[in-house]
Amino acid sequence: MLSFNLPNYFLRHLQVMLYSLGQLSRTPVASVMTVLVIGIALALPAGLYVLLKNVEQVAGQWDDASQISLFLKPNTNDARGKQLAEQLLAWPDISAVDYHSAKQSLQEFRQLSGLDEILDSLPKNPLPPVIIIKPVETEHEEAIQGLLERLQNMQEVDLAQLDMAWLKRLKTINQTGERGITILATLLSLSVLLVIGNTIRLAILSRQTEIRVIKLVGGTNAFVRRPFLYTGFWYGLLGGAIAWFTLLIALLAINGPITRLTALYDSQFSLQWMLGQMFLSLPLFGLLLGVSGAWLAVGRHLNDIEPT
Incomplete structure (x- = not known):
């Protein structure tokens, strides 16, 4: 049936x-x-x-390209800057580190700005060495803020910068x-x-x-x-x-x-x-x-x- x-x-x-x-x-x-x-x-x-x-x-x-820029003090030489970059790469909350010497920073600025004559007239390079850091955590604001504060308190760092407001x-x-x-x-x-x-x-x-x-x-x-x-x-x-x-x-x-x-x-x-x-x-x-x-x-x- x-x-x-x-x-x-x-x-x-x-x-x-x-x-x-x-x-x-x-x-x-x-x-x-x-x-x-x-x-x-x-x-x-x-x-x-x-x-x-x-x-x-x-x-x-x-968001993946969000970076922390560490502007080192002007008296930091390249050897110390590279050594600091290697130390930071070992931190568990940092995934990538890129070191730019003062000379490299000036060259990049020269290419982007086109102000060759003005830059050549300067008595010395005004740009400091920079370390570009990619954090592991890019979604948790507290983790990024904590990392930013730790980096800012380092002796060789003059300024640690990240646009937190932009992420928010x-x-x-x-x-x-x-x-x-x-x-x-x-x-x-x-x-x-x-x-x-x-x-x-x-x-x-x-x-x-x-x-x-x-x-x-x-x-x-x-x-x-x-x-x-x-x-x-x-x-x-x-x-x-x-x-x-x-x-x-x-x-x-x-x-x-x-x-x-x-x-x-x-x-x-x-x-x-x-x-x-x-x-x-x-x-x-x-x-x-x-x-x-x-x-x-x-x-x-x-x-x-x-x-x-």
Whole structure:
């Protein structure tokens, strides 16, 4: 009995699924408009999410490049500077050390500034030796601040510099973006539920006579509910697919300018499309919203329609 009924059960569901799709095709203009509204509502937070992930990628590169600059006292010779750099490299909270002599610092400044004549007129080199330090911890502010204080207290160090405020601002911007996208996604998801719920409500009201006849001949609420749930299923699934295509078109539109911009800055940044992840998540999320909205609408109005 189980082996006989189970295929029949899935066959009935397949029939209702195709019937619901056929119902949508009978009103193409209204169906397309509803699907487009759902697709745009899903594409907006998805696009902002992809944008945030790309910003975090860039921010991660900046964060990885966060450095502590140790400006040594002018009377520190190169031998002592290199020895100090080797000692600092042995510290467990320091991952990399780069020593720049006063002569190297002057040469770099000369190349960047183009002030050759002014620099040649100076009686002596005004730049001190510098040690560039890459901390192991770049996310924990307390750890970086503690390392900065220890370095500042060293005898040979004149100034230890790190822009802590910049790191705080960067992390705050990322957190604000995540919070904003979450709120926007929640509001737009609710709007999708309302759109699908209202569409299903109108479909129920337009088929009141049919529903009363079905109930009159013994049709259960589950039997009546099924085509409406599959209608929400198709709305959500197609809306998610439209959202994915919208996201693809948007990324294609901005990929060229971003590539040219990064080339101007000699950056290795490449746009993360995340289309594989979105190809699965957007239709599935749209499907979930579609079925949920249809279920809420049917549950609200179906019990009010009874044969008289």
